[in-house]
Amino acid sequence: MPLVCEAGRAGLSLGGGEGAEGWAAALGRRLRAGDRGAAPAALNLVEDRSPGGREGAAALLAEVSPTALGGEAPAHLVGVTGPPGAGKSSLLAELVSAWRARGRTVAVLAVDPSSKRSGGSLLGDRARIDHDPADDGVLIRSTATAGRLGGLAAPTRTAALTLASAFEVVVVESVGVGQSETEIEELCDTVAVVVQPGSGDTLQFLKAGIMEVPDLLVVTKADLGDVARRARRELEGALRSLGAAQTPVLSVSSLSPAQGIDELVAAIDAHRTGLDVRSVRVRARRLAAVSAFAAEHGERGLRGLGGRRAAERVVAELDPGLEVQALVAALESAGRGTR
């Protein structure tokens, strides 16, 4: 028999109640003002699927929309993806500290798969991303895919776009090989595909054109020596034959003493320079809205709009400054109109 204390029934649910939307909007304003302490609560809201939660999220998002911000959030959205165990999280630990050393604030959204059988998950990335817990310039949030394909969890895109208002770098880590990194590409300004030496899948997918050429390729575990060098040469060869020789391939080690991290930071920065952030973000929001709509209303809902392409056309005609939830709402009312 456990010992029990019955104090503290709090009534934590935010759903609907008086002032909930005001509270949510206030959270959004805090984020906009750069108050990173508001981020965890904001993420709770963005993940909340209850009707009350969705209303709250809408109120919050309105406060961090490009319209409210007066332009796109300046954050750099970085995607880190690759096969399981490639060394993504360990690399992120190094990247986070390198960015912090340069004075940039960083939010990491780590996505792990859920168990098919139970629906639950073990979120293991956080453990590998060593960081100083006293530093409020770093936030790490783990979410599970809950059975979604595409590499991201349902709220990841909205979460990333929300955090972009308060952090200078927002990184998304997801597991992916082959085609499953489409979503991360749609969302992020810069995508690095991370592979470990000796894992041929990525090379094969790349050669076979199953996988799109990423912005950057990173070979981890450089400390392993020859195998790592060979992996790098093979990837460079494959890129050359695909006519993408300009795509940087970098070699890193996250084991102490870490190697190649400064070069990677520079390559990630270089990719962002000259990028039309506005159009990347507008596209990210629109695709996120279509996918959120599909998650909520299923294929059937999409068909009601005339299919995915049609849905994409609907959002393409809307104000580019609208945030995701507003776009979803627009899709929903378009759906009602056609029914």
Add this chain to the structure above:
Amino acid sequence: MGETLPHRLPEPDRPWVMRTYAGHSTARDSNALYRRNLAKGQTGLSIAFDLPTQTGYDPDHELSRGEVGKTGVSIAHKGDMHRLLDGIPLDEMNTSMTINATAAWLLALYLVTAEENGVDRGALQGTTQNDIIKEFLSRGTYAFPPGPSMRLIADTIAFTVDEVPRWNPINICSYHLQEAGATPVQEIAYAMSTAHAVLDAVRERVDPATFPRVFGRISFFVNAGIRFLEEHAKLRALAELWEALGRERYGVTDEKYLRLRYGVQVNSLGLTEAQPENNVIRIVLEALAVTLGRDARARAIQLPAWNEALGLPRPWDQQWSLRIQQILALETDLLEYPDVFEGSKVMDGLVAELVEGTRAEMAIVAEHGGAVEAVPYMKTQLVESHRERVARIERGELKVVGQNVFTDAGPSPLQEGEDGGIMRVDPEVERGQIEAVRRWRSSDRDAGAVAAALDDLRLTAREESANLMPATIACAHAGVTTGEWAGALRDAFGEYRAPTGVSDAASTSEDGSLVALRERVEEVSEALGRRLKILVGKPGLDGHSNGAEQIAVRARDAGMDVVYEGIRLTPRRIAQAAVQEGVHVVGLSILSGSHRELIPDVLRYLREASGGKNGSDAPTVPVVVGGIIPESDARELLAAGVARVYTPKDFEITRIMSDIVELVAWRAGAPGPTAAATLAAPPRVAPRL
């Protein structure tokens, strides 16, 4: 001497070395304890160090909080070692030190203490445990990444084989693997694979002519569980495999070097909190497993005590366990016969099964690239085996008398005393040690010599081919502290976080109550707006991960999102993770006895993080605690704002989970369980305090 009979020994064997794993508080207190134990007939020393000493932190380090002098003695420098060994004849004593990541350091302190007392190194006898792989897999007191850790092991072996020839520089441990849930096959397969890895590493660092002697210096530290006949077979299998390894892989031919030498601590995982008096019977039977057959009899034995699952043993409890050994060796006829299992079909059959199984499992480890590379694989296997063991106890398939059968019993008079039947370490010891180490650093040594010794250590560390022992001994001489020695090496080598084994662990087999619980989790998640999310946290230096791992895996299998970062996190990091991750409940696990310091710390950081919004003492997120928590402490924790306290007698994990789900639901104002869920997994009706 008369005629020799085949079923009798001409002369009874000498008893094994009898030890008691002991040490707590300060060096002075532990010294007094050792002298008393020796007076009671103990024939060797076995030193328990506290967790800061084992992990390379000084008493005033943030992570040492709550652990200084708790589960062992705090040794911060050679002054402490002198006091610890005061008056003990080092040239006659056989001293076993349970020390791993910092083994090279404690060995250096021992050598320097002997030297300063005029005792020759060549006369020293004893053991440093020094097996880092099982630290990554089970025991948790590692400090450096695998590569440099293996180098430290190889260096101590290469050094002692010539300089301290009677020392056992390493005890390859299977003991801790069984304690983490290993099956007999896994236990010996992983220990043998570790032996491989260690011997390969040393081979590169010693002269080939010396190598057979190195092989002969390797000893084992094993476990014996309650299935004592199979356990005895396991030791015979180990002896067979060890000899084969020596001959086949390393070309050792000298019989003397090929003989398996091992020490034992018997199983503690199976010792229960419920009806703790029964544990004495378990301990006796397990002791038989390692003494019955002469061909695989232990060289040294230490036994746990009846109150193992309650808390630390008092001197009297340890005395009782020492008496078990003495009665076995001196009153029974055990030592009068040759091997009693020779020619036994049953024994030979069991041994053959185990040898075959072990070879197959060793092949898998080899495919992963050997023991070092296979750590993540082996860890996951252990978590899975333990999950099976726990599930079988829950289902009643594995009978544990007093716990899941014959639970009706009278109260145990053994627990009636004022101390509740356990030893408690005075919390003031920590403050005293903090002041003492600060004094040592500022006034008791030559700062220049210290800086020079540490500089040299750092340089040596960077030079891969150099042996670290001489520089380490120079540090010990100069008065360097444990934290400074390990700190310099952490700077050079970096740090490491071992795999948790939980992510890849397959799920629990389905049963009705788990399925019902899953439905309830869905229902509550729906009400919460997102999936029920739990953080399982291990604050401080405590490395007991079994409970946290099984809770984490079961929570996932019940449908929750689970954040588990492994052992050795600061309270601040746990609170920060809880907030950033937006979890609905925080579950903390502490078994090492630092709960009175660390749980309130976590609560405080959580409260600060939530801005003290809800006006009560309880943090916004409910916090539950599990582990070795004496009842009076549990009441204090509840008063401080903890919602639930679970201890080993709450062995039904699905029930614990269901209790937590209802706690979250209730806190969030969600509706109670539906009839269906209630039937299959009744929430606990718990008394209000």
